[in-house]
């Protein structure tokens with residue numbers, strides 16, 4: 001892709017979308033704005049739409065790209081617009097804002113690029129460190145390694161606005177909007193919610209990211225921090241499908257479902273565990289071909305049966321694939337166990353592992369260099385429990401599966417999966433039923449953010465009190481059973 005385009009996060013908003021956005025925003029405005037500002041205006045799609053929809057408003061735009069500024073000027077009514085070339089990061093926003101009359105509307109579509117993305121293109125479209133020192137929130141964003149440029153810009157604008165009443169309406173990633181809401185909340189200066197409208201970014205920008213038209217007000221006195229953010233399915237929707245809200249300082253994705261399932265919040269018992277981590281798949285993962293176990297190099301492998309365990313990977317678990325012929329060569333039965341024991345206990349395995357030792361030694365993660373030869377992680381008594389309920393941490397769905405012993409051996413999961421372990425089938429089946437219940441699905445769905453890279457995390461799974469849920473479901477079933485017996 002064009003490096004210049006990536007560096008400047010340059011995805012110009014199509015005029016149709018800009019018009020639809022300005023229509024939605026205009027409907028939410030308490031009064032006609034006297035000024036519309038677009039901080040990174042590009043060729044001015046939003047200002048042009050605002051010129052038509054919000055007559056009388058003074059239009060102000062800035063962009064780093066001079067050619068865009070020239071084009072934007074050409075598109076706008078000269079008597080009430082001013083567009084200038086400026087770098088957002090060095091711009092004196094306090095002064096620019098002070099020169100604009102109220103009511104003020106800030107509109108736009110800040111650059112779609114992360115600091116890591118800039119690293120790839122060699123671009124340096126970043127804030128100068130001295131520019132934000134001391135500004136709480138901004139240094140935290142920049143200090144976080146990889147951050148969205150638009151997140152930094154939004155927080156910078158909120159800072160520059162101080163207590164100035166304004167409506168801010170921007171297209172941005174849903175994750176950026178959520179983080180900005182959180183930052184303002186943590187600073188004790190919550191933004192006044194207007195709403196968020198889902199944008200089909202694939203259709204409009206050819207970019208597959210979850211994005212919103214994100215609208216809020218600044219400078220509103222006494223904002224209730226518990227106030228919810230209505231979320232609309234698209235720009236045409238007038239009734240929200242869900243809402244965001246805070247609970248104990250934590251931002252929650254679907255507030256309605258969240259509060260309905262709050263009684264299930266607690267700590268899961270048994271504990272959710274991750275599967276086995278080894279980073280040596282070609283050696284330790286075997287598949288069956290032509291009646292033989294074969295490794296990732298295609299070599300036929302014959303080992304002591306005690307070293308082999310039926311293996312399920314994320315794709316098996318998420319797609320509920322039945323019995324794939326896959327085995328894991330497990331080198332340890334506990335964290336840090338001396339693998340030398342295999343010399344005598346499993347000589348074929350020892351010889352096989354030794355022959356491929358270079359692959360183990362080349363593993364990049366430092367956790368391995370500190371451990372024993374052939375060491376693995378995520379191994380403990382739970383690994384050998386005969387019954388497990390598992391979910392994939394890679395796929396974006398709460399699809400739980402039950403695994404019992406195969407060929408008398410416990411099934412093990414890879415490190416992209418999470419699982420609960422049980423000694424008996426009855427408890428495992430009850431847990432599976434509970435996890436597949438609408439209550440559990442509501443609990444998880446209201447707390448998950450699907451646009452995150454790995455939305456299903458241990459902390460989320462662990463937050464559901466499984467015992468309480470199982471008990472309440474059993475109570476419900478027995479109440480039902482009693483009422484159907486008594487005919488009530």
Ligand SMILES: C[S@@+](CC[C@H](N)C(=O)[O-])C[C@H]1O[C@@H](n2cnc3c(N)ncnc32)[C@H](O)[C@@H]1O
Nearest residue numbers: 008011012013040041042063064087088109111
């Ligand atoms: C996603 S585009 C959106 C343009 C316009 N707002 C629109 O919606 O059509 C981002 C814009 O930000 C501009 N930009 C990128 N980095 C900038 C910076 N540091 N200062 C000012 N403008 C910048 C780009 O030139 C580009 O026009």
